[in-house]
Amino acid sequence: MANSTVLAGGVLTGNELNFSAGPGALPRTVLEQVQQAIVEVPGQGLSVLGLSHRTPWFRDVVDEAAENIRRLLDLPSDFHVLFLQGGSSLQFGMIPQALLQTPQDRADYLVTGYWSARSIEDVSRFGRLNVLWNGASQGYRMLPPAASLQPDPRAAYFHYVSNETVEGLQFSEIPGRDDVPRICDMSSDFLSAPIDARRFSLIYAHAQKNLGPAGVTVVLLRDDLLARCRRDVPTMLDFHRHVEARSIYNTPPVFAIYVLLLITRWLRDEVGGLAEMAAIHQQKSQRLASVFDNRPEFWRLHAAPTARSLMNLAMRLPTPELESQFLRDAQAAGFSGLEGHRSVGGVRLSLYNGVTLAAVDCLADFLREFEARWDTAP
Numbered sequence: 001m002a003n004s005t006v007l008a009g010g011v012l013t014g015n016e017l018n019f020s021a022g023p024g025a026l027p028r029t030v031l032e033q034v035q036q037a038i039v040e041v042p043g044q045g046l047s048v049l050g051l052s053h054r055t056p057w058f059r060d061v062v063d064e065a066a067e068n069i070r071r072l073l074d075l076p077s078d079f080h081v082l083f084l085q086g087g088s089s090l091q092f093g094m095i096p097q098a099l100l101q102t103p104q105d106r107a108d109y110l111v112t113g114y115w116s117a118r119s120i121e122d123v124s125r126f127g128r129l130n131v132l133w134n135g136a137s138q139g140y141r142m143l144p145p146a147a148s149l150q151p152d153p154r155a156a157y158f159h160y161v162s163n164e165t166v167e168g169l170q171f172s173e174i175p176g177r178d179d180v181p182r183i184c185d186m187s188s189d190f191l192s193a194p195i196d197a198r199r200f201s202l203i204y205a206h207a208q209k210n211l212g213p214a215g216v217t218v219v220l221l222r223d224d225l226l227a228r229c230r231r232d233v234p235t236m237l238d239f240h241r242h243v244e245a246r247s248i249y250n251t252p253p254v255f256a257i258y259v260l261l262l263i264t265r266w267l268r269d270e271v272g273g274l275a276e277m278a279a280i281h282q283q284k285s286q287r288l289a290s291v292f293d294n295r296p297e298f299w300r301l302h303a304a305p306t307a308r309s310l311m312n313l314a315m316r317l318p319t320p321e322l323e324s325q326f327l328r329d330a331q332a333a334g335f336s337g338l339e340g341h342r343s344v345g346g347v348r349l350s351l352y353n354g355v356t357l358a359a360v361d362c363l364a365d366f367l368r369e370f371e372a373r374w375d376t377a378p
Helices: 028-039 056-073 087-099 114-119 239-244 254-271 274-292 320-332 357-374
Strands: 004-007 010-013 079-084 106-111 128-134 157-161 182-185 202-206 217-222 312-316 347-350
Touching (some): 010 357, 028 254, 056 079, 079 239, 087 114, 087 182, 087 202, 087 217, 106 114, 114 157, 217 239, 254 274, 274 312, 320 347, 320 357
Parallel strands (some): 106 128, 106 157, 182 202
Antiparallel strands (some): 004 010, 079 217, 202 217
């Protein structure tokens, strides 16, 4: 595979041409700081891989990362910012275990794609699962309008996934009721745009999309929901324990949290905040839409236009052979991570925060060139 691709105005490296759905691309300046930290963290005299989680330095890392997230999201003071492990998959079970107090308690869920379908697997172990809407019969190509849903006002909580990475679907509005605890898996679009955090009781996001390498999961937990969380659960699954320990109850993933800290600094200082990040994502989307919408018979996007994600674009080409040719040509040109998820196949482009406008322009040029060579339709 080529190590770099020439673009007008400079050269993009393989790291910058990473369109993988996870681990996602990281900003060049963050990678440079990580490279230095692996040898020696500035002022510490040791590699980040050898620094103890019990040092004052790491306590400061956790506290600053939490404070940066608070400022980026304008997070109210009644939220706790936790750094846990286990990814979204652990939260799928940890949340119903904490909040369904009896087998009769009920939770509302939306099933809008691969990951939200995974999120419901453990719910019935602890209470009653109510699937308000399921897009499986439609192939997960669209999302329900928020006004069409009828959430249960007596539900213990309402849960949804804001962005489905496999199918390329993203909510543009917030579903659910404001008088029922709203819980959201934002793993693939967290910190990509401003959100009204006050309308949520719990938000969680694992790191390997927009926040750094796998190993850490951010949980934003509001006080009033914490008060409802059970304590008669295994210690590592007790939200109260993690709040009391300020995210260092057991040995945490020091390296992953340190990279997350660098990402929050980059968003704060170099990007300029989440409104600026959202504007960049809109530009990425527009530049690729100019390719896809011109030849929808060739680039067969999975998601309906009204549900199309700014983070992930899943598609099929006219034939499986052409998809294989596309992936071979893309690899030879220096691009990586364009394979579709194993459950749906095809091609997928992921445009997380670390993917630059220059990289998107480079990809758009490649897409046009490939289409010109292989589109035989009249």
